[in-house]
Amino acid sequence: MPTSDRHNQHRRHAGFTIVELMVVVSIIALLIAIMFPTMDRAFEASRRVVCCSNLRQIDFGMLGYTEDYGRVFPPHRGVNMNTEPNWPQLVAKYAPGEQLARCPNLKGMQKDFGVEWEWKYDFNNIGYGYNGFFLGHWYHGHGDPDTGNWSEGTYINAKPWEKLSRVKQPAKCISFGDSSPKTSGGVNYGVSLTLWWPYINKYQEEVNGTRHKNAGVVSFVDGHAEVILDPDATINPKADNTDEFIEYWDPQVRLKP
Template identity: 30%
Template structure:
């Protein structure tokens, strides 16, 4: 009886190529799902950060019977406010330009950082105090707290890291639905309490936060659940993103009269509508971009307004500091997170009803205003604008 011989069969080249092709197709099909799952996880982490910040605001209010001040700190003690406020730089004081996040550090698990800030610092260990308690002005790179990256203040979907920014933040306070003299905040009221400038300044301060002024929950007449406390912003990647870098003042924008003017000037790249094109005027300094300094109360760094809907362009008429129109923005698909004053977090889409984006910004008639945007009127920027005002008495009848 003949014995059959065992023969070892291997894969042919064709069979191997077929298997590899099938694996490639499966990877191609699964990769978008994996990426979507990762982004969903990052978005949830971002929402959790915001919830912790909201809890910190409420704990702060419970402790001090008021919300933290946006634009607090130390000055030179002189009688002239402009000597120590606003645009000055100093190692001896911080010009009262600390953001709300500085005061919140002990309330979102950053007690160690607060201890550094609230005590004098000898950063070079030579036995001489280099910086006073509460620190210098915010551009001082040798002052470690100002360049510290706080995980609670960063959205995992934003890849921005390092210089030229200092400690970055993806969260910002809401200054409401106006864009006139917001760089002065309550400073105008202090300097000229009897003047028209004071009245003009007050008229535009319609949000949950006002620069240099401490507000309480009771000031939010519209209701804590109907008023935005904070929102997401992006940090700049040096890529001419319209949401993180404004046009240079030579661009001729006038967002006071038309918030959409930067879009209509024709400087946006038609092939990449999220970026300024090659014809756009020169960029401002890279350090003056969105979210570049968590500890600074400057509007581009830690504030936004509800004039243009989320993820629209950052637009200013004179320089980056004035920043009349600076919307919320994020790297999440289709919208941004907002923190309401009651501590809840909502995801708002870019398509939220936002009224007339060409309507002039809210300000007093003495500065050229007309009836369609006088203070006291409902927000001209729809549901989005109404959510930004703390005392507009608008009725919020739509689900977010």
């Protein structure tokens, strides 16, 4: 074989041609494109499991609190909101750890209902809300059933210090869930620790339905947690002051008179 032919043969086997490289690169790109949705789904599935686990432990923390305080649910915010602890501080004594209070999908800046916000372990912006209107005592008025002066303009007079024993369906009654900041007209009120039934539509104090793609994670008074697909269509009331889905919110499941 002439020297030049040997040289050419050597060059052909020394590496990839541009065309071969392009074929390899496009195959890799194709594989990534095929694999990505599967991997993304798998990662999201694991984040849902972590979120369920967080909320279950917060739930057990809440139940631990009720054991020490006469079977009464922890307050949503203290009688004086500025000097008394909020529910995350009270529950953290029984379920300690910053990570428990953080949905794994809350990384970096979030945008919900047009407002930007960021998770903080400051007991206000933790992105987990409490069914506080019904379960937790709060600092503003609870109304008076005798005068018809209903609390928060609703037809239900929430009990100031609700008791575990009064929950009719513990496996159905929401305790905590993925939440976003209370907001109205693009204003961020800087509190995401609430799922507030009367104002769910007014201030978006609902179970967040986009945190886990088209789902939100919710725990119930009996200590279990579930991934709720499309919560707006399944558990979040569609309009203020109606009894739609009230069985998931009111421990006594009262209907509009």
